[in-house]
Amino acid sequence: MIAINAIDQLAEPYDIAIVGAGPAGLAAAARAAELGLSVLLADENPAPGGQIYRAVTTTPVAKRDVLGEDYWKGGALVERLTKTTASYAPGCTVWSVAPDEEGGFELGLSLGGRARLISAGQIILATGAQERPFPIPGWTLPGVMTAGAAQIALKSSGLVPSGRTVIAGCGPLLYLLAGQLAAAGADIVAVLDTTPRRNWLSALPALPDFLRSPYLAKGLKLMAAARGKLSFRTGVTALAAQGADKVTGVTVTRGGKTETIACDALLLHHGVIPGINLSNAAGCAQHFDTVQHCWTPTVDDWFASSIPGIAIAGDGAGIGGAESAALRGEIAALDAVRRLGHLTEGQRDSHAAPARAELARSLRGRRFLDLLYRPAETFLAPPANETIICRCEEVTAGQIRDTASRLGVTGPNQMKAFLRCGMGPCQGRLCGPTVVELIAQVHGVSPADTGYYRLRPPVKPITLAELAALPPSEAAVKAVVR
Amino acid sequence: MFRPIADIKPGPSLGFTFDGSPMTARAGDTVAAALLANGIQACRQTPVSGAARGPYCMMGVCFDCLVVIDGVGNRQGCLVPLREGMRIETQAGRRHPDGGQS
Ligand code: FES
Numbered sequence: 001m002i003a004i005n006a007i008d009q010l011a012e013p014y015d016i017a018i019v020g021a022g023p024a025g026l027a028a029a030a031r032a033a034e035l036g037l038s039v040l041l042a043d044e045n046p047a048p049g050g051q052i053y054r055a056v057t058t059t060p061v062a063k064r065d066v067l068g069e070d071y072w073k074g075g076a077l078v079e080r081l082t083k084t085t086a087s088y089a090p091g092c093t094v095w096s097v098a099p100d101e102e103g104g105f106e107l108g109l110s111l112g113g114r115a116r117l118i119s120a121g122q123i124i125l126a127t128g129a130q131e132r133p134f135p136i137p138g139w140t141l142p143g144v145m146t147a148g149a150a151q152i153a154l155k156s157s158g159l160v161p162s163g164r165t166v167i168a169g170c171g172p173l174l175y176l177l178a179g180q181l182a183a184a185g186a187d188i189v190a191v192l193d194t195t196p197r198r199n200w201l202s203a204l205p206a207l208p209d210f211l212r213s214p215y216l217a218k219g220l221k222l223m224a225a226a227r228g229k230l231s232f233r234t235g236v237t238a239l240a241a242q243g244a245d246k247v248t249g250v251t252v253t254r255g256g257k258t259e260t261i262a263c264d265a266l267l268l269h270h271g272v273i274p275g276i277n278l279s280n281a282a283g284c285a286q287h288f289d290t291v292q293h294c295w296t297p298t299v300d301d302w303f304a305s306s307i308p309g310i311a312i313a314g315d316g317a318g319i320g321g322a323e324s325a326a327l328r329g330e331i332a333a334l335d336a337v338r339r340l341g342h343l344t345e346g347q348r349d350s351h352a353a354p355a356r357a358e359l360a361r362s363l364r365g366r367r368f369l370d371l372l373y374r375p376a377e378t379f380l381a382p383p384a385n386e387t388i389i390c391r392c393e394e395v396t397a398g399q400i401r402d403t404a405s406r407l408g409v410t411g412p413n414q415m416k417a418f419l420r421c422g423m424g425p426c427q428g429r430l431c432g433p434t435v436v437e438l439i440a441q442v443h444g445v446s447p448a449d450t451g452y453y454r455l456r457p458p459v460k461p462i463t464l465a466e467l468a469a470l471p472p473s474e475a476a477v478k479a480v481v482r
Numbered sequence: 483m484f485r486p487i488a489d490i491k492p493g494p495s496l497g498f499t500f501d502g503s504p505m506t507a508r509a510g511d512t513v514a515a516a517l518l519a520n521g522i523q524a525c526r527q528t529p530v531s532g533a534a535r536g537p538y539c540m541m542g543v544c545f546d547c548l549v550v551i552d553g554v555g556n557r558q559g560c561l562v563p564l565r566e567g568m569r570i571e572t573q574a575g576r577r578h579p580d581g582g583q584s
Pocket residue numbers: 514536537538539540541542543544545546547548558559560561
């Protein structure tokens with residue numbers, strides 16, 4: 001592996017550029033490099049692993065059972081990559097992907113405060129997932145974080161919340177985190193479970209598959225570990241974070257009764273959704289996945305997007321978890337190598353066969369979890385008008401509902417023009433799904449019919465200093481201004 | 483606020499300042515993690531209402547960890563590794579692409 005620590009070390013053009021060094025990106029990069037192609041793996045984070053295997057090579061958590069055996073599997077993926085000739089650029093942000101004139105692609109990158117455009121023949125986006133927005137009154141207070149954030153602090157820095165901690169939401173990752181934090185010695189005063197009881201009805205038909213899946217044993221173990229030690233409260237129908245300039249408590253409604261639990265940290269989780277900003281801005285077609293209830297790039301069996309030459313592997317193309325992400329990365333890489341003419345279709349297919357079989361196994365039972373842990377309507381489209389939806393521009397649910405009904409705004413892009421929601425630095429990552437949901441609710445249509453933000457590069461803010469470092473070429477202007 | 487777990491692997495520490503106060507954190511921490519470990523929950527004020535914010539996602543998504551680092555504003559603290567002697571400051575006021583504050 002060639003470590004890239006400064007932007008002028010990039011030896012372009014690359015055969016394949018891969019964005020994101022989680023399980024999908026690591027597996028894709030390793031596979032393509034093993035087949036003799038020149039590969040760049042660019043990742044925003046300081047160390048490989050993505051979020052699920054965050055800091056797997058550098059974590060200061062000494063006791064292995066705190067993070068669980070699944071976490072340590074990430075080490076093998078990193079080790080495999082280090083044995084190849086792939087270039088790996090940590091701390092490198094990819095802010096634009098666009099076709100160039102020669103049938104390849106141009107990527108806009110920033111590393112160490114400098115920007116550069118490089119070219120690559122094929123692109124694999126492995127940008128993974130982000131937490132689903134969990135808008136409740138007070139969720140912007142310091143001390144309120146995502147469950148994933150607490151997990152990252154634990155994995156990469158060996159930190160746990162120091163005071164009374166409340167965990168709220170639903171889904172396997174929530175129970176996993178509760179177990180991990182408890183094992184690491186955090187003071188968890190309550191786990192507030194928002195799983196809607198009627199979800200059992202819609203999830204039931206998917207139960208038989210789940211019962212035969214690898215999730216089952218794992219899930220039962222997680223639940224037993226978390227429930228045994230922790231104070232679980234189920235049937236939660238409303239939440240609000242309390243406090244003036246930091247969180248001091250959380251108000252909980254269950255069974256029609258409301259109580260306030262004092263706390264110093266509130267960790268929220270309603271599952272993860274694909275991070276679609278880069279694929280959306282690159283122009284890859286997206287659709288609304290009604291089972292996972294989120295916008296998802298449309299891909300084929302080889303994880304190829306609607307733009308020939310751009311594949312999307314891992315959770316960024318639909319949530320499947322770490323194991324499936326690595327397999328999807330592997331399969332996408334084989335097709336990219338085939339597109340570059342280094343494998344025949346037959347060779348590609350036979351190389352991919354074992355990964356495909358594994359993939360089917362790893363995804364079995366997923367549907368049940370997706371349906372069971374789908375957040376309730378009241379968390380997807382918050383009823384309290386004062387709830388901030390766009391954290392960047394501080395736009396509330398009331399403003400969005402009002403603008404949708406009074407001014408007849410029917411889509412998120414128009415809403416953006418009226419209220420600036422989605423125009424802050426996060427570029428709609430934390431308001432997009434909720435804005436869509438609120439508009440859909442006001443007009444009585446589905447999120448699919450409402451559409452999503454149309455995004456433009458750069459997908460991360462770049463500074464004037466970075467821009468100034470770009471050559472004054474037409475390509476540079478196109479990459480930044482559209 | 484956060485604290486290190488009981489049996490954390492020992493490692494070197496780095497010195498830095500936050501709004502002028504000297505602090506230390508573990509080498510390997512990001513700026514956002516280093517602040518959390520030092521009991522700092524709020525690291526910026528929003529440009530719209532001036533409300534206090536602190537890291538929310540720790541993975542580069544939310545931009546609520548924005549701080550000024552060595553005079554350069556609007557840096558995502560959760561993505562920047564801490565370095566010895568860093569001068570970290572609260573990000574206040576309206577965002578300017580090049581970090582100036584108003
Ligand atoms: S904490 Fe969300 S971007 Fe840094």
